[in-house]
Amino acid sequence: MLKTACQEQLLPGTTLQEKWEFAQSAGYDGIELRAKGDLHFQGRLPELRRALADGVVMPTVCVEMLHFFGAFDAEQRRDALVQMKSQLSVIAELGGLGAQTPASYGMFSRRLPPFEPPRGEEEERAILVEGLTELGEHARAEGVTLFLEPLNRYEDHMVNRLDQAVDLIRATGLDSVRIGIDSYHMNIEEADPPGAILAAAPYIGHAQVSDSNRFQPGAGHLDWPAWLGALEAAGYDGYLAVECRLTGDPVDAVRSVPAFLRRNGA
Amino acid sequence: MTRTALGAPATPIPTGRSQRSSAVSVLLSHWTGSGTVPSLTLYPHQWSWDSAFIAIGLRRLSPYRAQRELETLCGAQWGDGRIPHIVFNPAVPPGAYFPGPAFWRSGQAGAAAGAPAGIDTSGIVQPPVHALAAWLVHESDPELSRRRGFLARLYPRLAAWHGYLADHRDLGGQGLAAVVHPWESGMDNSPCWDGPLARVEPAPTGSFRRADLTHGAAADRPTDEDYGRYVGLAARYRDQHYRDTAASHPFAVEDPAFNAFLAVSEHALASIAQSLGRSPVPHRARAGALTEALVARLWDPQSGQFLCRDLVPDALVAERSVSGLLPLAVPGLPDPVVRALLDTLSGPHFDLGAGSTGLVPSYDLLGGAHDASRYWRGPAWFNVNWTLERGLRQYGARAAADRLAGAILTTATASGFAEYVDARTGQALGSRDFGWTAAMALDVLARS
Numbered sequence: 001m002l003k004t005a006c007q008e009q010l011l012p013g014t015t016l017q018e019k020w021e022f023a024q025s026a027g028y029d030g031i032e033l034r035a036k037g038d039l040h041f042q043g044r045l046p047e048l049r050r051a052l053a054d055g056v057v058m059p060t061v062c063v064e065m066l067h068f069f070g071a072f073d074a075e076q077r078r079d080a081l082v083q084m085k086s087q088l089s090v091i092a093e094l095g096g097l098g099a100q101t102p103a104s105y106g107m108f109s110r111r112l113p114p115f116e117p118p119r120g121e122e123e124e125r126a127i128l129v130e131g132l133t134e135l136g137e138h139a140r141a142e143g144v145t146l147f148l149e150p151l152n153r154y155e156d157h158m159v160n161r162l163d164q165a166v167d168l169i170r171a172t173g174l175d176s177v178r179i180g181i182d183s184y185h186m187n188i189e190e191a192d193p194p195g196a197i198l199a200a201a202p203y204i205g206h207a208q209v210s211d212s213n214r215f216q217p218g219a220g221h222l223d224w225p226a227w228l229g230a231l232e233a234a235g236y237d238g239y240l241a242v243e244c245r246l247t248g249d250p251v252d253a254v255r256s257v258p259a260f261l262r263r264n265g266a
Numbered sequence: 267m268t269r270t271a272l273g274a275p276a277t278p279i280p281t282g283r284s285q286r287s288s289a290v291s292v293l294l295s296h297w298t299g300s301g302t303v304p305s306l307t308l309y310p311h312q313w314s315w316d317s318a319f320i321a322i323g324l325r326r327l328s329p330y331r332a333q334r335e336l337e338t339l340c341g342a343q344w345g346d347g348r349i350p351h352i353v354f355n356p357a358v359p360p361g362a363y364f365p366g367p368a369f370w371r372s373g374q375a376g377a378a379a380g381a382p383a384g385i386d387t388s389g390i391v392q393p394p395v396h397a398l399a400a401w402l403v404h405e406s407d408p409e410l411s412r413r414r415g416f417l418a419r420l421y422p423r424l425a426a427w428h429g430y431l432a433d434h435r436d437l438g439g440q441g442l443a444a445v446v447h448p449w450e451s452g453m454d455n456s457p458c459w460d461g462p463l464a465r466v467e468p469a470p471t472g473s474f475r476r477a478d479l480t481h482g483a484a485a486d487r488p489t490d491e492d493y494g495r496y497v498g499l500a501a502r503y504r505d506q507h508y509r510d511t512a513a514s515h516p517f518a519v520e521d522p523a524f525n526a527f528l529a530v531s532e533h534a535l536a537s538i539a540q541s542l543g544r545s546p547v548p549h550r551a552r553a554g555a556l557t558e559a560l561v562a563r564l565w566d567p568q569s570g571q572f573l574c575r576d577l578v579p580d581a582l583v584a585e586r587s588v589s590g591l592l593p594l595a596v597p598g599l600p601d602p603v604v605r606a607l608l609d610t611l612s613g614p615h616f617d618l619g620a621g622s623t624g625l626v627p628s629y630d631l632l633g634g635a636h637d638a639s640r641y642w643r644g645p646a647w648f649n650v651n652w653t654l655e656r657g658l659r660q661y662g663a664r665a666a667a668d669r670l671a672g673a674i675l676t677t678a679t680a681s682g683f684a685e686y687v688d689a690r691t692g693q694a695l696g697s698r699d700f701g702w703t704a705a706m707a708l709d710v711l712a713r714s
Contacts, residue, residue, distance in 0.1 A: 194294045226294070226328035233290040
């Protein structure tokens with residue numbers, strides 16, 4: 001049976017302990033943390049340590065910044081690497097599995113003007129492989145994993161599909177870099193999402209879930225049994241972390257997800 | 267340690283979740299976006315009765331895909347109601363399968379029969395398992411089915427399909443549908459066809475090139491001579507624009523399994539009609555009439571099973587095929603017929619539960635034409651055993667049904683989802699990772 005986690009900002013409550021109480025009652029197995037920039041996540045360590053001591057399960061963290069390791073700007077790239085390394089170290093200290101990041105988000109889309117990015121593909125690939133290698137080596141030293149998340153074409157122009165992520169991960173030669181798949185982005189980018197999961201099976205390290213419309217699983221039209229069946233067949237034993245917007249009553253919406261995923265094969 | 271027929275140590279048989287994962291991997295990797303191919307190498311298109319059996323398993327993974335499977339197959343239905351036995355995938359190279367679109371020429375040769383423009387199909391049919399599959403798929407997620415209007419859209423097509431068989435294929439005039447090519451039975455080289463086929467002039471050697479031998483061992487496949495007759499017969503049908511009259515068919519046989527599936531599907535059509543607020547009565551009446559005709563025309567008390575009827579001389583074919591046991595899946599058989607069928611199944615000719623696999627072979631173990639490895643002349647097939655299991659359960663033989671379900675699951679998995687297996691040893695034969703083998707395993711697993 002696949003485990004489920006919910007991102008912290010979706011859960012009602014003011015402290016992680018309160019959120020965890022709700023999460024457990026709804027059937028979640030963990031909380032996915034979110035990490036802002038400026039080493040904010042590291043600054044939360046006292047809070048996170050207390051939560052850990054109180055039994056809160058926090059297996060993964062997802063970056064919440066506006067610049068990433070694939071940024072056009074060299075300064076921003078450098079800072080993103082600093083931030084991600086810190087996040088990997090913090091999640092390692094919490095006994096977690098790893099941290100998730102896209103190559104970029106909201107920086108450029110080949111589907112929107114001016115259509116052609118300022119860098120060539122070779123240069124982009126070199127930058128991504130270099131950044132992933134640096135982060136992967138840090139993750140390996142910390143005993144955790146960096147999850148590279150392909151985003152849809154309107155949010156990132158470099159890594160949209162699982163096969164592109166596999167290609168970059170192979171280039172790093174590191175087991176400590178895996179794909180963090182996301183059902184919403186896959187629905188836009190993959191011709192056959194379950195087929196893509198099977199094809200990339202050994203490289204999948206983490207999974208985030210939301211429906212076709214970016215709302216909570218169950219609110220859209222994704223073929224969840226096939227998607228979850230493929231993850232199971234791929235031998236995936238990690239978490240399904242809910243990262244979405246909510247439609248309907250927000251508390252009811254969050255509460256509905258674990259049961260929905262179970263009913264559909266998780 | 268268990269050992270395979272070849273003496274090599276057997277691969278440990280996966281259980282529970284890993285069995286499901288293996289079966290799911292097969293079905294997901296064979297998905298083309300709108301349907302499932304039986305095999306990525308040997309059968310790279312959509313096959314009619316394969317799709318029906320695949321949908322029955324696929325519903326345990328994705329009811330949505332199971333619905334799509336049947337919808338896309340029915341989307342290639344001809345104007346006269348026939349559902350063609352192959353719907354060709356235009357993305358597959360023309361030489362990957364023979365006979366391909368260039369042979370069947372459905373667009374031109376089938377135009378008068380209403381072959382759809384722009385979709386390449388064959389012109390013959392396969393057993394009508396589709397209404398049964400549609401009903402089972404619906405039952406797996408009735409809410410999704412209703413939301414998508416699945417049954418409402420499929421019902422007229424399924425009714426037209428059965429209508430075609432009733433109006434165009436009752437070549438014997440006694441209420442049963444006839445097959446006009448061995449491939450239409452689905453049991454392509456069954457010894458039952460040896461006699462009727464002997465009348466058919468084979469296509470000249472060298473006039474065609476088989477593609478099945480590229481991916482399968484020749485000893486496990488039909489012989490060249492048989493293949494020549496298949497090709498000759500299909501070409502003749504095509505050249506007559508796929509018209510059906512008794513006189514036009516040198517090969518015309520009433521097959522028990524084909525008609526049993528039709529009767530079972532007619533019952534399913536009654537359920538479908540009822541769930542749509544229509545009258546189930548005409549379908550029940552037709553199912554009843556088919557059942558009576560099956561017994562009247564094909565039951566052979568001396569054999570304790572149904573036999574094929576060759577319509578050219580109008581005589582029963584004295585060969586025991588598993589086809590003659592499949593009517594066990596039909597509801598409402600007379601008690602003596604059921605008892606005799608159960609005896610025959612467990613007797614020396616079919617040995618239900620006795621071989622190391624526990625599976626029922628496709629042909630009489632004591633028959634002169636028995637060949638343990640050649641396609642439909644002996645090996646056990648998973649869709650057939652799934653159907654027999656349904657029949658056993660229906661007539662109260664629960665213990666035997668449970669054993670057969672277990673045998674299907676164990677052998678399907680252990681053989682790497684082989685297309686067919688040696689019924690005695692379980693040795694894998696034909697293609698591996700075969701669509702309906704995985705589907706049948708998945709269905710059994712979901713019920714266990």
